[in-house]
Amino acid sequence: MWHDGTMEFAVRVTVKLREGIADPQGATIERSLPALGYDGVSRVSVGKVIDFTLAATDEASAKSEVHEMCEKFLANPVIEDVVVEVAPA
């Protein structure tokens, strides 16, 4: 707890393309692995992970602030889904 009443939270935002949205990175990996000797791989998808520290008064407000950032800035809600994880740092 800082003297301004905030705590620090460790945040992980995982951003994945929504089901049905073309994923060229995943498709490339899936095509390439058999050529390298890995045959058992299927359903490859690639996403993005954004880790940061957030100062907030409590976990609920940290979560709601992160969801707002995701909608406005960190993800594209038209084509992407996010998973937000927040834990005391």
Add this chain to the structure above:
Amino acid sequence: MWHDGTMEFAVRVTVKLREGIADPQGATIERSLPALGYDGVSRVSVGKVIDFTLAATDEASAKSEVHEMCEKFLANPVIEDVVVEVAPA
């Protein structure tokens, strides 16, 4: 369990830049958020997540196959660290 003796595993590989390696995506996000009204954000880093299904005889061999794929193909061990999660699908 398939008739060839393999099981399916859900795999997640999280690839992050190693400590000390420049992370321009993370730096850009960290610079931009205060301008958008989010002041409490620090230590932003961006990575990649690769999800797939893997057919293997057991969890130990699935894990070792995934670590091998990471070294050869999914990550650059010079600048990136990986975390591998494997669970029965």
